[in-house]
Amino acid sequence: MEAALAALFTGGQMELFGQTISMGSGVFLLLALGLALSFEFVNGFHDTANAVATVIYTHSLKPIVAVVWSGCWNLIGVLTSSGAVAFGVLALLPVELVLNVGSGAGFAMVFALLISAIIWNLGTWYLGLPASSSHTLIGAIMGVGLANSWLSGAHEFGEGINWAKASEVGTTLLVSPIVGFVCAALLLLLSKALIHNKELYEAPDKTKTPPLWIRGLLVLTCTGVSFAHGSNDGQKGMGLIMLILVGILPLTFAVDLGSSQTSIADLAADTETISFQMDRHAPGVAMGGYQIAADELSSYLKTTGKVTDRTFAAVGSKCREISEILTGKKSLSELNSDQRRTLRSDLYLTSEALGKLIKQKKLENADEQKTVAALKSHMDKVTKFIPVWVKVAVAFALGLGTMIGWKRIVVTVGEKIGKDHLTYAQGASAELIAMGTILAADRMGLPVSTTHVLSSGVAGTMAANRSGLQMDTLRNLLLAWVLTLPVCVLLGAGLFAFGLNMLLRLGVK
């Protein structure tokens, strides 16, 4: 059996996107694409409730209209997204696995992440529990980091975990329910004090639609939440798809082949300038080779990595290497496969290191920070791009998931949190807070989960309305939210170790 499977990886060949790859790599690529799209599909099941629960239970829209509307706005959100969130997720992964995603460990990482997230999302969905898809993915990423640091001798145990992110998720667990509960309750009390329309505070009549302005408000918030979800949470799978494409088809996807000649020339000149600036931070420190510089930056990018003179010298060295590769090139298509892979690694390492230097305020003055930030943004344009077909595929998977799997979580949010039926005012208050939260989280980087905020928001309005709460549901919700991270860490770590072992047995290194 093992011999037969191993033969697959050395057997026939195929051409894809102008690049010849082995049959085994093709199978891996298509399997990863299938799983990544399935992850988005299941993500659609879960997060629909954030957008449509209130419009359905206040009879603002018929269920079929609401879910199709939400699915379409999710789709538009993904199509118009920049991809920044997609690559933000990748920044949490162990650097050496991101740079060597075409290796056995890289494949094991991607499959472990996708499978863990799908399993936990399906489990909580079947129980009707609105758990956060972001926490699920972050948990799986931490698990992979933990297992990677454990299995590879070059790391201390736990070094692969982004502890800052873990603490952020912990804060989210505390902040989100409080924000949702308190803000939605206050908004409902405020509306009761200001708007004296009895109809708003009674259970909706099944035969009637709500007052036009309330209906408009609920449909608007449903649209806003759906669009924001698509353009933000919805793009997490895209980053993983790009990682796989870069690993298997570097010739086509390692760098953006559409970069203009001017852009390439500017990048070559800017990296050369920055290399001199970095040398000034570390006078007399020599790197002694590009690989040493790469190792230095990889160490710095670990959560425990500290800045030293050698960090600046390594950034300078990598900038020089990038400048040498790019100087005189009219198009990135002129680079061969190895050069494209090297360029991507260099740009990734340098950009992440520059980002960390800026974040840690290790640069001299405001002018230098501005120049370095501009260079980082320029570098990111070359490596952090998402082809339109990837966006379209993800958008359809997410939209389809939204339309198909909506009911289970919507029933929980609409019927099982409070003891009374959701009134117009309660629906509007909870949804307004959910939409406000997405906007605030985007702009201010607040660590809140929309899923948690909406569910707690509905609970808050029920409490403020003195309708009573179904404590069993709330207990299950809180349990699922708290368990998401540890369970996904364990799943991610276990599946990564299992996958790595299997791939090594198959001879994939």
Next chain:
Amino acid sequence: MRAKYERFAIPYTFKPALSVGEAALAAFAAFLRIFLGSLLFAFCGAYTLSVWSAPYSLFWRVAVALGMAVLFLGSFALILWAIGVAVQKLSRPGA
């Protein structure tokens, strides 16, 4: 009588309140459908692409692609049916 849109819901036999055991079984079955479906897609797709890349005549390439598409759909339907039957048997009391 279920509404039209409800017939598309997954699972189509919608039961809002599942016990932890039922949910675990349902989630495992759904994951199996997803994983085996993706695996089947990967093998059929890779084989089709490898034949498409080979220097055969257009007729043979199209014939293989169509054959693989039919094989994929047929096998996928069979997998879904087999998992559905297995889940029904497992979830039936006394089975």
